[in-house]
Each structure stands twice: as C-alpha cells, then as structure tokens.
Amino acid sequence: MLIENSLHCAVLNVSEAALDPAAALDFVSDGRFGGLNMFVGKVRSQNHGREVVGISYDIYQALALNVFRQLAAEVQTEFGPQLKLYVAHACGRLKVGDIAVVVAAGTPHRDEAFRACRALIEAVKHRAPIWKQEHFIDGDSAWSEGCSLCGHEHDDPAKPPAPTALSPNRHVHG
Amino acid sequence: MLIENSLHCAVLNVSEAALDPAAALDFVSDGRFGGLNMFVGKVRSQNHGREVVGISYDIYQALALNVFRQLAAEVQTEFGPQLKLYVAHACGRLKVGDIAVVVAAGTPHRDEAFRACRALIEAVKHRAPIWKQEHFIDGDSAWSEGCSLCGHEHDDPAKPPAPTALSPNRHVHG
Amino acid sequence: MTVTLALFGAFRDLHSAPTLTLEVDGDSIADLRAQLCAHLEATGKADKRGLVGVSAFASDTALLRDHDRIPADGQLAILPPVSGG
Amino acid sequence: MTVTLALFGAFRDLHSAPTLTLEVDGDSIADLRAQLCAHLEATGKADKRGLVGVSAFASDTALLRDHDRIPADGQLAILPPVSGG
Numbered sequence: 001m002l003i004e005n006s007l008h009c010a011v012l013n014v015s016e017a018a019l020d021p022a023a024a025l026d027f028v029s030d031g032r033f034g035g036l037n038m039f040v041g042k043v044r045s046q047n048h049g050r051e052v053v054g055i056s057y058d059i060y061q062a063l064a065l066n067v068f069r070q071l072a073a074e075v076q077t078e079f080g081p082q083l084k085l086y087v088a089h090a091c092g093r094l095k096v097g098d099i100a101v102v103v104a105a106g107t108p109h110r111d112e113a114f115r116a117c118r119a120l121i122e123a124v125k126h127r128a129p130i131w132k133q134e135h136f137i138d139g140d141s142a143w144s145e146g147c148s149l150c151g152h153e154h155d156d157p158a159k160p161p162a163p164t165a166l167s168p169n170r171h172v173h174g
Numbered sequence: 175m176l177i178e179n180s181l182h183c184a185v186l187n188v189s190e191a192a193l194d195p196a197a198a199l200d201f202v203s204d205g206r207f208g209g210l211n212m213f214v215g216k217v218r219s220q221n222h223g224r225e226v227v228g229i230s231y232d233i234y235q236a237l238a239l240n241v242f243r244q245l246a247a248e249v250q251t252e253f254g255p256q257l258k259l260y261v262a263h264a265c266g267r268l269k270v271g272d273i274a275v276v277v278a279a280g281t282p283h284r285d286e287a288f289r290a291c292r293a294l295i296e297a298v299k300h301r302a303p304i305w306k307q308e309h310f311i312d313g314d315s316a317w318s319e320g321c322s323l324c325g326h327e328h329d330d331p332a333k334p335p336a337p338t339a340l341s342p343n344r345h346v347h348g
Numbered sequence: 349m350t351v352t353l354a355l356f357g358a359f360r361d362l363h364s365a366p367t368l369t370l371e372v373d374g375d376s377i378a379d380l381r382a383q384l385c386a387h388l389e390a391t392g393k394a395d396k397r398g399l400v401g402v403s404a405f406a407s408d409t410a411l412l413r414d415h416d417r418i419p420a421d422g423q424l425a426i427l428p429p430v431s432g433g
Numbered sequence: 434m435t436v437t438l439a440l441f442g443a444f445r446d447l448h449s450a451p452t453l454t455l456e457v458d459g460d461s462i463a464d465l466r467a468q469l470c471a472h473l474e475a476t477g478k479a480d481k482r483g484l485v486g487v488s489a490f491a492s493d494t495a496l497l498r499d500h501d502r503i504p505a506d507g508q509l510a511i512l513p514p515v516s517g518g
Contacts, residue, residue, distance in 0.1 A: 131357030136420025146431030149404035304517025305442030320516030323489035
C-alpha cells in the first residue's frame with residue numbers, strides 16, 4: 001500500500017488542462033528528500049524518419065488510473081516507503097513540443113530518485129492502457145505499434161503477425 | 175565542442191537569484207526531442223542521522239563554470255550531438271527544501287535523457303569545485319567530507335588521513 | 349450473453365461508435381476472443397483478426413486472461429498493444 | 434616566488450581572509466604543497482596538513498598537478514575534496 005499523500009496520478013484531457021511539471025516537482029518534494037528526478041515526454045517532430053505534426057492519445061481512463069496506482073505500488077515495494085511519486089498523462093490531440101507525460105520521483109538520495117522515476121515511466125509506457133496515433137505531415141495518421149498486454153498463457157485463436165525489422169517497437173505478447 | 179546553444183551553465187548566488195527548474199526544462203526542449211530528464215537536488219533535513227537546518231555552498235566560480243563546460247562536453251562526446259544540457263548550482267546559504275542544483279538533459283529518446291542527466295550530475299558532484307558546509311540544529315557547522323580532486327601521480331608530502339567507516343563519502347585521491 | 353466491448357486505439361477504426369455489442373456463446377474471455385474474430389471475418393474486417401490476437405481484455409479495474417469469465421454485466425474493453433508516453 | 438592562494442571550503446577556516454600569501458622556494462606545485470604544509474605546522478595549524486594532502490591546486494581554468502609549474506602570476510587556489518550537489 002502506498003502511504004497516504006505519497007502518490008499523485010492523473011489523466012488530463014488536453015482541452016481542459018495542460019500537464020504541469022512544476023506541480024510534479026512540488027508534489028514529490030519533502031523536507032526529508034535530497035533528490036528529485038523528473039521525466040517529461042514531449043511530442044517530437046520525427047518518428048522512424050517521418051515528419052510528425054501531432055499525436056492523439058486515446059486512454060482507457062478508469063483502468064489507467066488503477067494501473068498507475070498499481071505500478072506506483074510496485075515501485076514503492078522496490079524502493080521503500082521514503083518515496084513520493086507523480087504520474088500524469090495527457091489525453092487528446094497534442095502538437096509537436098506539447099507534453100504527453102510527466103513522471104517524477106522524490107527520495108532521500110539521488111540514486112533512488114533516478115531509478116524509481118525510470119522504473120515508473122518504463123512501466124507506464126509498457127503497461128498502461130494508452131494508445132498513440134501519430135499524425136504525419138502528409139495528412140496520413142497511424143496508430144503506433146506497441147506492447148501487447150496479453151499474458152503468454154492463452155491460446156490465440158488468431159495468429160499474431162510476426163514482428164518485422166520495420167516495427168522495432170512491436171513486442172508480441174511482451 | 176558543444177554545438178552552440180546546446181549548453182547552459184550557471185552558478186547563482188542565492189541572494190540574487192533562485193534556481194529555476196522550469197527554465198531548465200525550457201532550455202533542453204527542442205522539437206526533435208521526445209525525452210527530457212531533470213534532476214533537482216534539494217537541501218534535506220537529515221544527514222548521517224543529524225538534523226540539518228541549512229547548507230552553505232562555497233564555489234570557485236570561474237573554475238566551476240569551466241569545469242561544467244568540460245563535463246558537459248564529455249557527456250556530449252558519450253551521447254552525441256542530439257543533446258541539450260543544463261546545469262545550474264546555487265552558491266551561498268540555503269535552508270531545508272531550497273534547491274541546490276538543477277541538471278537537465280533533452281534528447282530524442284528517453285534512455286539517453288536519463289543517462290546523460292545522470293552522468294552530468296555525477297560528474298558535477300564528484301569533480302566540480304564546490305564545497306558544502308552543513309549547519310546543524312544544535313548550532314554546529316561542518317564542511318562535508320568529499321571527493322578529492324588529486325590525481326594519483328603526485329607524492330604526498332603529508333599522508334592523507336585514512337578513510338573510516340564514519341566517512342563513507344570520503345574518496346581519498348579518488 | 350450480451351457483451352459491450354469498449355474500443356480503444358486501432359479498434360476505434362472498426363466503426364463510428366466507441367463500443368461494439370456482441371452476442372457471445374459461452375462465458376470465458378477465450379470464447380469472446382474467438383467469437384470476436386469470427387464476427388470480424390463475417391463483417392468484412394478480417395484485417396483486424398491479427399490485432400485481436402495480440403490484444404488483451406479488461407474491466408475498469410483489471411486485465412482479464414483467457415481463462416477468466418466475462419464480467420456478469422457484460423461490460424469490458426479490448427486493449428490493443430499499448431503505446432503510451 | 435610569491436603565491437596568492439585562494440581558500441575554499443574547509444580552508445576558509447584558516448584565517449579571516451579569502452586568500453593566503455606564501456613565499457615559495459621553487460616553482461612546482463609539489464614545492465608549494467610541501468611548503469604550505471611546513472607553513473601550517475609553523476603557524477599552529479598542523480591539523481590542516483592532512484587536508485592539504487588530499488587537496489588539489491588549480492587556476493581559474495584547470496587543475497594543476499604536482500609536476501606542473503606554479504602560474505607565473507602566482508595566483509592559484511587550493512581545493513579540498515569537493516562536495517557539490
């Protein structure tokens with residue numbers, strides 16, 4: 001269980017509010033903590049060599065908040081109770097340079113802050129129910145290939161497509 | 175050589191200006207960059223079990239700025255030219271919760287952002303001419319033991335004191 | 349049973365509504381997965397079958413594995429491979 | 434030669450001024466280091482000798498090693514072990 005007030009999770013609809021890195025730093029600060037680490041993910045102008053003009057994020061919001069809490073609890077189990085965590089993800093259409101995600105960790109010492117922040121953003125990227133649709137300069141749009149949330153235990157009624165060199169991010173049943 | 179405008183280094187006298195994490199994030203942002211990582215070091219209320227009320231930082235400012243540039247150039251050599259770096263350190267007396275140092279890195283992908291930021295803060299901590307004097311609640315003050323900048327090549331006219339279990343941070347001739 | 353499947357990511361392209369309603373014969377997630385594939389094939393969307401194979405199912409609170417039962421209220425979601433951040 | 438040594442960190446406690454002026458016989462950093470230790474011993478500050486042993490010397494632009502020459506202008510700094518961040 002996370003200690004009360006040690007975790008802030010949010011999904012923000014970009015039409016209503018922008019992500020706020022300063023609020024993340026404030027949240028993970030504590031008189032006991034000497035180290036804060038923050039990751040800010042922004043929409044970038046290139047992906048796999050194509051020019052991107054924006055990204056739309058689709059999020060299963062109720063589940064995402066539950067998953068964020070679960071992932072944070074796992075990070076706290078690894079790094080101990082002297083830890084505050086913040087995770088917020090944008091939902092909706094963003095343009096290049098807009099902030100898609102903010103993750104921050106505060107701890108007594110810097111090594112734990114870096115590692116906890118990294119562990120949490122990796123978990124969010126690989127396990128939270130969030131989907132990215134890239135909009136290209138030529139007017140085309142495409143949902144990104146991503147990480148399958150399937151366990152390995154089921155028998156697939158349909159064979160998954162094989163990963164190819166052109167889809168390095170595809171983790172089939174990963 | 176760092177590409178122009180890819181590095182910001184500063185030493186700020188706390189009586190004149192506070193460190194600004196938002197400015198650090200802005201500086202390392204770039205349309206090409208999807209990942210920004212920032213470390214914020216704050217004065218914490220405990221050190222080695224003693225209650226701390228403040229820290230005074232003493233800095234050899236001219237050399238510190240040259241060292242920051244050198245360390246950043248080394249990080250850029252390791253991580254390549256698609257990298258912006260920011261480092262700012264406070265000089266003077268800080269209280270618990272005040273920001274002592276801000277280091278940030280912006281890169282196309284998050285792995286490099288985390289690793290470049292970590293490499294730079296480690297280098298700043300171990301190699302920049304900065305000294306910390308802790309002020310304890312009982313009125314006592316003490317300069318922290320730290321990392322020696324001596325190379326191994328000289329003959330010491332005076333034997334250095336042996337490191338002890340009570341001074342885990344002491345790196346004699348490290 | 350009647351299942352209402354919330355659609356996300358690449359499944360948003362299936363049709364204009366945010367959910368797909370399906371009559372499922374059986375009560376496990378495996379039954380749902382198989383019959384969703386059959387439905388897609390029957391409705392000219394066989395190109396999405398591969399995506400079903402790498403997708404998970406979930407309620408608001410948890411992922412559901414193939415051996416799990418479909419929730420009694422028939423409300424769940426299909427989650428294609430995720431790509432947040 | 435006359436050396437003006439800027440003092441930082443724990444060397445700030447040596448005296449009230451931010452620099453220490455010393456006549457050094459010889460022109461290397463090793464000469465300076467040895468004679469600084471002798472000076473400290475002669476002035477009742479032998480407790481700082483150990484700190485000199487783990488300290489570096491530097492100009493505004495670079496660290497100076499024991500085999501380096503003292504800068505011609507005699508301006509340099511003694512750097513005890515650092516503890517930034």
